Amino acid sequence: MNNQIRCPYCNKSFEPTDAYKHELEEKLIRDTQGKHQEEIEKLKREKQELSEAKEKEIEVVKKQVAEKAKIEARESVTKELKDREDQIAQLKKRAEEAEEEELKVRKEKRELEESKRKFELEKQRQLDEEREKIRVDAKKEAEDGMLLTLAQEKKRNEDAQKQILELQRKLQQGSQQAQGEVLELDLEERLKTAFIYDEVSPIGKGIEGGDIIQKVRNQAGKVAGTILWETKRAKWSPSWLPKLREDGRKFDATLVVLVSVNLPKETDNFQVTDNVIVTSYKYALPLAGILRRDVMKIASAKFATENKDEKLEFLYQYLQSEAFRSRFEAFAEGVVEMQSDLLTEKRVMERSWKRRETQIIRTINNVSKMYGELQGIMGSALPDIKILQLESGENE
Structure with a gap:
């Protein structure tokens, strides 16, 4: 916020302070007193020039001038002070407004920080609740999954506790027979576990x-x-x-x-x-x-x-059984059918291959005849086609 004051004489801006106010008042008083001193000196000079007859009149004038000067100085200082007080009041008002604005900003900042803290706290609580829920669910699932194991372990612990009590009782007897029974019971329990x-x-x-x-x-x-x-x-x-x-x-x-x-x-x-x-x-x-x-x-x-001999007997009986004969016959029939289909397909393909071979031979002969006719007409101008020539070089 701008709290500067512009000087009406030099047109410069400055910040008003209490020290400046005091200095300004002192300066104004000194200036006024200086003016008064000059007038007094002037009056003294006039007093020296005037006659003693007018001394009383001069004294009256001096008093009037002094009184007037005091009044004027008082009025001037009052006006100046009032103006300064008005400026200071305005600056104070602006400072108060700035403080109120700052307080408002600080309050909003605190409220924002409080809202943020509450949001983070609520978020952390939700996360803690979710973690607790997951932990409880996992714990419940683990407890459900290990319920039988825990029951068995509990039973085993109870039995072990009973045996421990029994062993302690026998140990207290201090006899060799009791010590042997303790060793036997402990070995038995370890083997079971x-x-x-x-x-x-x-x-x-x-x-x-x-x-x-x-x-x-x-x-x-x-x-x-x-x-x-x-x-x-x-x-x-x-x-x-x-x-x-x-x-x-x-x-x-x-x-x-x-x-x-x-x-x-x-x-x-x-x-x-x-x-x-x-x-x-x-x-x-x-x-x-x-x-x-x-x-x-x-x-x-x-x-x-x-079971070796028994398995061999079962295998021998199976090889002699009707079930094996039927299954083997079915397998052999399948092979024979596959062979018959293969021969049929082979005969069909051979006929197809023979038909295609005859067609190819007929086509080659026709091409050769046409090439010979063209060669008879064109002579050496017709390009040679090696595939249509014999190994001796003669045309087909």
Whole structure:
């Protein structure tokens, strides 16, 4: 906003300030006082020139002049001050209008920023709601998809918790038998967890034999073999092996495994001793995976061998059956029909080829005759056509 004042004397524009106002007032007073001083000096000079008789009159005139000067100076200063006050009032009014305009602009800016902030906040809230909705939907879908797994896991955890409680109870008893049962239960649980398709079941108390029977099954549920597990925590004894082999024969076990905390001196981790696989508890589960795979391979080989003669018998019977004869006759008839169609097509094509060959020969003969007639008329002026000439150079 332009708040400059134009000087009526020099026609220059300037900004009015309080300092300038004060300076202007002082200048005006000095000028007025200067004029007054000049008049006083003049009066003094006149006083000196006039006689003493007129001293009283001069004094009266002096007072009148001084009073008049004061009045004129006061009026002049009042007018000037009023004019300056009017200008200052206008400038103040313009400044107030500018401040109001600035306040208005600032208010609009604040309102715009507030609207922008509210919009961004609302947008962020919507994004958060969408994210939350997506997260809830994904969570619900995952929960729905894993409901059965979670239920199974819960059941397994409950069973494991029961077993842990049972193990803790037995551990508190501190007996060697309880420690052996803890080892047996832990191995049983680990086998069940690792091989979900297999049937892992403990051998009941009072029944002579091993501790755990593992029936190896494929994904179709078919039994491929049986592994008999025995756990021991006592000091190693070679007498365990014959009894465990006998237990294996009793249960028709494919493999017999002895898991012992204390191994023989010659065994570091695991080895086969007298047809019994002896292993430490640390390597029991990895070894179970290897043995299970071998059992599956043995079962597959046995199945293939057992069914070989039966498949050959089925094949021989099929070759002698009416079904094979009918199917083979149908195949032979199809081949014969294809051969007959091929011969028919060949004969047709040969007749077509012969007809075309005769047409081509007739056309060539006619062209040759026409060329000979033209040559007889035109002589050597007729260009030679090599394809219509014999190898000896004579025309056909």
